[in-house]
Amino acid sequence: MERLFQEMADAVIAGLPEKASELAREALGVGMDPLAAIEQGFKPGMDVVGEGFAKGELFIPDLVMSAEAMKAAIAVLEPEMLRRKQQRQVLGRVVIGTVQGDIHEIGKTLVATMLAANGFEVRDLGVDVSPQRFVDAVRETNADVVGLSALLTTTLLNQETVILTLQEAGLRDQVKVIIGGVPASPEWAEEIGADGYAENATEAVEVVKRLVQAET
C-alpha cells in the first residue's frame, strides 16, 4: 500500500493524468478504499506541488498538470465512492463560469481546475453564461460558492447582473460570490456586493476556502 501511495503522489507531482488514472484503477483492483487513495495517495502529491509553487520553484504549467492528474484520479475513484455511498470530504461545492457576452475561458478554467484539485466539487458552466443559468446551477447543486469571471470591462458589469438575479431568485443568502478577471478588483467586488475577489487561480483557492469556512 505504501508503495502505491507513493506512486500516486509521484504521478501527481510529475503531472501525469494517464498514470494517475492507471494507479487509481490499480487501487480499486486491489480493493483499496477510494477515500484513502485520495487522502493518502494523490492529495499529498498536490500538497508538494503547491508548496513548490509558493516557493517559486514550480510554475503554472506544473501546477495545472498536477491538478489534471489529480482530477483524472478522482474521476476514476468517484463511481466507486458513490457505490459505497461514501461522501468524499469535499470542502465545498462551486459553480463557476464566464459571464454573458464574454467567451474568455482560460482564467475561469484554471480556477476550476485548481479548486477541483484542492478538494472542491466544481461545476464548470463554460463561457457566455446567462445569469439565469448561474441561478439554475446554484439551485441544482446546492452550491456554496459561485465564481464569476470576466475579461472585458464591458462584460464586467454582468458580474453585478448575476448577483442581482441571485437576489431576485432568493438565493443570495445561501451562496457566496467570488469574482475575478483582469478588470475586476477588490473595490469592484465591494461595489457590487460580491463576497470575494482573487487575482489568480492559487489565490482563488485560498479565498474560496476562506468563504466556505466563514459560512460553516
Place this chain on the structure above:
Amino acid sequence: MRANYQVNATPQFSVLTGDQIEEIFHAALDVLERVGTRVYGEEGVALLREAGCLVSDTDLVRIPSWLVKEALNTTPQRVAIAGRDRRQRLTLEKNKIYFGTGSDCPSLVDPYTDEVRKYTFQDVYNAARISDALPHIDFHMSLGLTSGVPARTYDRHQFLAMLKGTAKPLVITAVDREGLADQYRMACQVLGGPEEFAKAPLFVVYIEPSSPLSNSVEAVEKLLYAAEMGIPAIYTPCIMCGATGPVTLAGGMVQCLAECLTGVVLAQLKRKGAAVIIGGVESTIDMATSVLSYGAPEMVLLSAAMTDVARWLRLPMFSTAGCSDAKILDQQAAIESAISVMVAALSGANLIHDVGYLESGLLGSYDMLVMSNEVIGMAKRILRGIAVTPETLAVEVIERVGPGGHYLAQPHTRQHFRSELWFPTLMDRQMRRAWEGGGSQTMAMRVRAKVKEILEHHEPMPIPAGVEARLREIVAQADERHAS
C-alpha cells in the same frame, strides 16, 4: 528532403559590410605607415627597427603594411582562459560572448550607508564575490581601485583581493612590468605552476596605449613581458572621439585600430604566437562637460563596429557595455545598461567589460553590476533566437487544444516552458496588489536587497591557507622592495 533551406540559429546583426571594414583597415595601415606611432622605451623601438620599421626622432615609428600583415598571420584567432576553478573556462573565439566587470574605479556606494567613498581591499574582495555569485558575469575585473595600500604595489594587493573573492577568470591591470611579473608569479602559485598557467591562463592583462598614437614605456614593457610569458594581452585604447581621436566615428575606428595593431606587431616581434586582444572603450567626449561618455549611443555603435572589424581580422575582441554616466542606479543607468548590453551581445564581442560602471567609470557600482546581470540574462534569451522545428511549430498541440481551449494543461507546455521562456530574478511581473503588499519595491530596492544577500551569504571557493600565505609573501616582498 528540403533544398536551399537556411536557418538563423541566432538573430543577425552587424554594423559594417566587408568593404567598409576593409576600408577602415586600409586607412589604419596608411596611418601606421605614413604618420607612425610613438613607441617609448628602448626594447620596443629596437624590435621594430630590426623588423624593418622606419624610426625617426628617437621613438616615432612607422610600421610598414607588410609587417602588420605578417604579425596578424601569427596572432592566435582564439584564446582560452580559465579561472582558479579550472572548470570556469572561456574560449574567446569568433561570435562567443562573455560579460564581465571593469576595473579600477576609485569609489563605490557603500551598500549599507549609501555613502560614496573610496574602495578598500575589503570592498574589492566584495566586488569579486558579487561577480562570483552572478550567473551572467563570466570574467571579473577589479571594479574598484584598492586604496589604503602603497600606490606602487597596489596591483598585487588588488589581485589578491580578486583571487580570494572569485574563482572565475580574471582581467587584471598592472602598475608596470614588475607588477605584472609579481601577479604572474601569484597566479602560478594558485594554479600549481607555470605549466598549468600556459594550458589556460588564469588572467588576461589589460594594457592601454595612449591616444592619439602613443605607447608609454610601461605599456610597451608590460606587453612585451606578457608576450614572452604567454600571458594574453588586451592592448586597447580609450578613445574620446572629438578629443583624443577624430570626431567622426569612422576616423575614431581608424585610429583605434592603428593603436591596437601596434600592440599586435610588438607582441609578435617579441614572440610569434603571443595572444593579443583588440577593441577597447571607443566613445565620445561630451562636448558640454568634457567627460568620456560611458553611456553614449556612439560608444555602443563603435563597440559593435569594432567587433565587426575584429571578426574580419580573426582577432578576439574586448568590448564595452553595462555602464553608464549616471551617478546612482537610476533610470538613466538602466537605459544605458540595457541598450549597451543588448547591442554588445548582438555584436558577438568576446570579452564585454565595464559592467557595473557608473559616473563615467569613476564609480564601480555593486548595484549596477547586479542589475546588469539581469539585463544580460534578457539579452542572452534574445540571442538564443527562435528554433523552428516540427516540435516547436506545435501544430499537433494547436490541433489538440483546438479553438477556445488552453495550453497550460498540455505536456508540450510543461516540457518546453523552462527552456523556451526566460525567468526573471529582478524584473517585477506581479499584479499591483501583490507588489504593494510586498512593500512597493522599486528595481533599485530589489537590486540592493540582492547585493546584500550576496554579501551576507556568498562564499567563494576557498584558496588553501598554505597558498594564500605564499601569495601574501609575494605581496609583502613587493611592498618591501618599494619601501626602500
